[in-house]
Amino acid sequence: MDRLKYPQKFALISVLFAAPLGVMMVMLFAQLQQQVNLSRRELQGTEYLKTLRHLWVSLPQLQQTAIGSNQLITPEWLRLESLVSRDLLSLDKIDRTLGPSLSTTQQNKILQDLWKNFQGNQQQWSPETREAVLAEIVAQGKQLRQIVGDESGLILDPELDSYYLMDASLVKIPQLQQYLGDVKVLGQGVMMRKGMTSQERGKLLSLVGLLRETDRDLAESLETAWKHSPGLQVHLEPQLRELQKNAQSLVTMAENLLYEYHIPNAGQYYELADDSLQNSQALWEQSTTQLDRLLHRRIEKMNQRRLLMLGFVILMLGAVLYAFVGFYRGVMRTVSSLSLTSKQMLKGEFTETAPL
Incomplete structure (x- = not known):
């Protein structure tokens, strides 16, 4: 230290004080940026799910149409098949954009290949084989949805409001839609045959509870x-x-069918099931819209916080620099004055008072 000049000593002291503060600020900014990146990744997940959810609607409808049917060339079947193909095409398009970052490319390929295989061979398959392949396609679609939730970080959302919206959009509403569709299909088969097997009774009882x-x-x-x-x-x-009201009415009808209190009207049963599915779809869309809004607001808050912190740091650095320069100039003025006085003393010149 003795070999250092005063400017070098001041510079060293400044670095020693500024380095820990700088490291802390860098770590804090990195943490804020990490939270922003997580929210942006979640937005990618919701964007992917918005495209995937069209398949949640069309594919189960096609699956329901296939159950117990030997006829494929019907207007309704062709319409639903066209919808599924269109939805899978849209899914493939967005997967090319978001798939690499969400790690969905491989699962999307599995889904696309299964559908191509189904389209190419469905005419030769038995009804049981068609139902089994469609069930596998639905299962792979659920797996894709789970991958999106995992890889986008939606399941790790740190805020309670957005976490529970995620839970509703990613887990609860799709589960509810599955059970609604199953109750509709099972009730449809029972009312068409005007009878229920013990296996169907057990399954319907389980579905009502779920x-x-x-x-x-x-x-x-x-x-x-x-x-x-x-x-x-x-x-x-x-x-x-609205969803709860219709779903509860459907449960009541299913229980009447289950316990044979009153056999429901088939048309009302189907209409109520379809209304419940439409209600669930509307709720899903509103939930994801609000989730996107919360995520955008979080990103905006993080950016504002980062700007405020940056402004505060610049202001404090300016104040510290101003005080440091003033202190440095005062010390150097005193040192210069003492140096001049010592030289005058050595020469024996005491004509004036030396200011400090």
């Missing part, structure tokens, strides 16, 4: 979300209550 439980869990998730973000309630509650 439908009730999932409906309750969905309501709890959304109510928790708007408890932590009250602005969500006005957007989500109307669709939720």
Whole structure:
């Protein structure tokens, strides 16, 4: 230290004080950027799911049409097959954009290949084989949805309001839609045959319980979300209550069918099941819209916080630099004055008072 000149000493002291602060600021900015990147990745996940959800609608409808049917060349079948092909084409298009970052490319290829195989061989297959292949396509679609949730970080969302919206959009509503479709198909078969096997009775009983439980869990998730973000309630509650009303009516009809209290009208049963599915789709769209809004707002807040911190740091650095320069100039002025005085003393010149 003795070999260093005063400017070098001041520079060294400045570096020693500034280095820890600089490291802390870099780490803090890196953490904020990580949160921004996570939210952006979640937005990629919701964008992918918005395209994938069209397949959730068309593919189960095609599957329901295939159950117990020996005829394929019908207007309804051709319409649904065209819808599935269109939805898979849209899915393949967005997968080319988002697939590499969400690690969905391989799973999407499996899904696309299964569908091409189905289209090419369905005429030669038995009804049982067609149903089995369609069930496998549906299962692979669910697997793709799970990969999107995992790789996008949606399942790791750190905020309670957006986490429960994610839970509703990614898990609860798709589960509810599956059970609604199964209840519709099973009831359809029972009413067409005017009889129910013990196996069908057990399955319908299980589905009714699962439908009730999932409906309750969905309501709890959304109510928790708007408890932590009250602005969500006005957007989500109307669709939720409408879905609950129709789903409960469908459960009542299914129970009447199950226990043979009153055989429901087939047309009303199908219409109620379709209305419930449409309600669930509307709720899903509103949930993802609000989830996107929360994620965009979070990114905006993080960017604002980063700008505020940057402004504060610049202001503090300016103040410290100003004080440091003033202190440095004062010290150097004193040192210069003492140096001049010592030289005068050596020469024996004491004609004036030396300022410090």
